[in-house]
Amino acid sequence: MSQPELLSQDFELGFTYTRSTGPVVGRFLTDLRDRIIVGIKGSDGKVYVPPMEYDPVTAEELSEFVEVGQSGEVVSWCWVKEPRDSHPSAVPFAWALIKLDGADVPMVHVLRASAESEVSTGMRVTARWAEETRGFITDIDGFVAAGDES
Amino acid sequence: MSEEREMITGIEVPIYLKYHFTAGEATARFLSQVRQGKLVGQRCPSCNNVYLPPRGSCAACGVATTEEVEVADKCTVESFTIVYIPIPGNPIQPPYVIANLIPDGANISFIHLLSECDNDTVHRGQRVQAVWKPQEEWDYAMDNIRYFKPLDEPDVPSESIGKVPVTGWEV
């Protein structure tokens, strides 16, 4: 029996999905396009950003939108030294859990900083908008240290 | 907030994931030999049936298959359909015939194209043979065989299809 040859090949599993958003996600994305950040009030009054469609505790359908601030506090973070191809940054950056002013529950997003030493838990950050907004989670290009948003 | 603003109801989300895929041993061996212009299946040590393409196991017995058996590029039509829609990424123009073909010496069919035939007279038991691409175009792929074309040989009786001996069906 001859030795098997090893057959390997790169391939890409890819599709551009067409997602319908429903009213809650759609409202959040519409507001992002308009450079506004909204959350939603949970059954116990907690404000979730981005808005959840259903309450995580009671499973109730949620509908009471609340505009929240564009600045907030870093609840936790990590520093990505070697960004992956898929990451929204080619240079080292942070992921962060950010509790926006007026929100009770932090959200995950990008935190852009020039070095790990500039990021800390509890730091104040502000959303920096993409040049063009279109109604997508990346309309927020990322958060930056408060005062650095321009 | 403006009442008449256009609400977002849908988004496009590109999800493209990169993989580096390695074929399984049985497939690699099979395609390596297809690249040499040979069809080599594997015999089940338990039920003696010959599988082509081989998958490294006999699915019926659940045992590994290793013994290699070269089979002919002459086949018998087990079943077929005439397709009227294009295959994504395949240049063949409809209508075309795709058939389940059992090669002489094997006991299971694989799917391939039938051409140079009258679509209306294709039938079960019909004898066909591979039409290979020019050797310089051979690759690790079954489309080294461009298609199968009818042979001027008597039909294999229905009840014998897939059960004829390894040497192939001869009258």
Add this chain to the structure above:
Amino acid sequence: MKDIAIVSFAQSDCVRNAGAKNEVELIMPVIKSALGAAGLSTAQDVDFTCSGSCDYQQGAAFAFVLGVDALGAVPPIKESHVEMDAAWALYEAILKIRMGHADSALVYGFGKSSPGELPTVLSQQLDPYYLAPLWVDTVSLAAMQARMMLDQGVMEEADMAAVVARSRRNALANNPHAQLKGEVAVEQLLAEETWVSPLRKHDCCPVSDGASAMVLCTVEKAREWGKPYAVISGIDHRIETHNLGARDLTRSVSTEQAAAVAGVSDGAIEVAEIYAPYSHQEIILTRALGLGSETVVNPSGGVLAGNLMMASGLSRIGEVAQRIINGDIKRGLAHATSGPCLQHNLVTVLEAA
């Protein structure tokens, strides 16, 4: 309800790249080995077969359909599949036995993660509108969880390194299938650079290819077969909210819930095999399970020594069951997890007959 026993377990080596081994070629040896240890030869010899796998690992739909080719499913068999870790396939099999539709079952899980970039693939488990389009990977999410624990002072970096050192040491001593093993000092580990800070590479489980399989049956059947066995005295699993911000990431509430239902605290736990893909998660889980110093945690090295994604949960159960079958211990627990930052957890308590 009938008492259910595990009579055999088999696992392949954890390898970074199984190369030219397809699903069938990965599965068949462990199935043969598990069936053989139970005195059986094919899936025909059990009443039910159930598997766990994930199509996205290799990027091809219907991976589990090919898996059926390894079973010898002619004549047809009673068979099912979960797109989850095989620990949940075990759960489905247990329900089947409890309802009296099977007295015995074969459960297996397989994963070939090497073709893709696993943390990136798993980013697509996340909310498809808010998180998946950001491509936030699972390592980064775990890193934020670890940071929270460090910030809150519930652990120190040295505690994480100690988990890794113990994993490597245990793998060297006890686990021939481990991918990562050896003697390494905590100081050595702490001297390494961070990767996704605060995590160092060694805080994260490796990516492995392989499979594992198990045979279970009613206690009556195990006696009939004359095989030693471990009894599943409790099993439960719970999921919690997908909103990471809404969870206290320093705890695992769903593990606490599952542990309570499974009866973890009804007796001493000699050995616990915990599915903690990151060092700090072992600390969270050890606490959630209420384990103290009397329990040996992850004698196999756990998944930090080798992570057969989609089979690792089943392997944890198998590791504990095997120790009971061998007569080494009387009572232990196994844990399996799924989702980002321990979102979904399964707890099994195993006891000697």
Add this chain to the structure above:
Amino acid sequence: MANLAAVVGIGQTKYQTRRGDVSIAGLLREAAVKALEDAGLGFDDIDAVIIGKAPDMFEGVVMPEIYLTDALGANGKPMLRVHTAGSVGGSTALVAASHVQSGTFKRVLTVTFEKQSESNAMWALSSPHPFSPHLNAGAGGYFAPIIREYMRRSGAPYDVGIKVATKDRLHGARNPLAHLQLPDITMAKVEESPMLWDPIRFLESCPSSDGACAMVIADASLVSESPKPPAWIRGVAMRSEPTMYAGREEVSPQAGRDCAADVYAQAGITNPRKDFDCAEVYVPFSWYEPMWLENLGFAEEGKGWKLTMEGATSLDENGDIPWNCSGGVLSSNPIGASGMIRFAEAARQVRGDAGAHQVEGARTALGHAYGGGAQFFAMWVVSADKG
């Protein structure tokens, strides 16, 4: 011995090409809430949640139970995700039932779905993969040769499939949830529709739908807490065989015959045509009706097509054994849910709750699903009678 369980609530979305008004979670939620309302229950009354769908590539969400837990009120509960190819809707119902029949839980919610409009079915079912030795002409390309072999063996006339396609769409026109609404369909229109994979014409194939189907399954002790009549689960069975092996009988797979024999034995069915009042059977291509009539023992081998042509399976022709009164897979096909829709529609019939497609006085019905290369089977028998 399995504990006795029953379907006490059923909820379905409207099936259509694209549900552009909801998120993925919203789609499942709609069916789940309807099922709970039908059962007179809330999420708090549910002990565990079991979901099912076909390949994750349809929506591009990997292991979607992780994201869907909040929408289905599953937090703090067990949640399981089943995947057995096209039979998954049926298998999921069976796995959900086993949560109750095993005595482990009292009441569970099960939901299956597909949001096919998020991608493309042909792509999702057979995304290109290197070194795949097979030519891919879609599901129709796979099943058409098998159908031709059935025609050859049985000598069935060419228009049996046309009749099934017409009949199921007329049934579907009675069901407001059905995707295809073709009340004016005729055999001539079906025959004139384009041939895709000979002998399968366009109108002899299933559509591609968005939709979700949900059920609440309860232990016998809790059945009376729900207001509507229960559908008692009298038999459950699944069988699998490999896709390809030497000598495999593809026209009437043994896995299907064995699965039927198993579920009939549990439910005391000895003559399916007589003992069932109706059946919901997975028929994605028209010719599979006569093929499954034989495989499931409603007709002798080679004679299934005669039942179809006599109108025995037609509600509109007052047939004695109506098949797919809801319109079947030929009228609605959100793949991951299609099997469960069969199971749920069988239950609706025996609950006397099937609206304009109700079979008068139906007491016992079969739900059937198959998948892969007609190799995975799931079936249940439901009845108005506790047994």
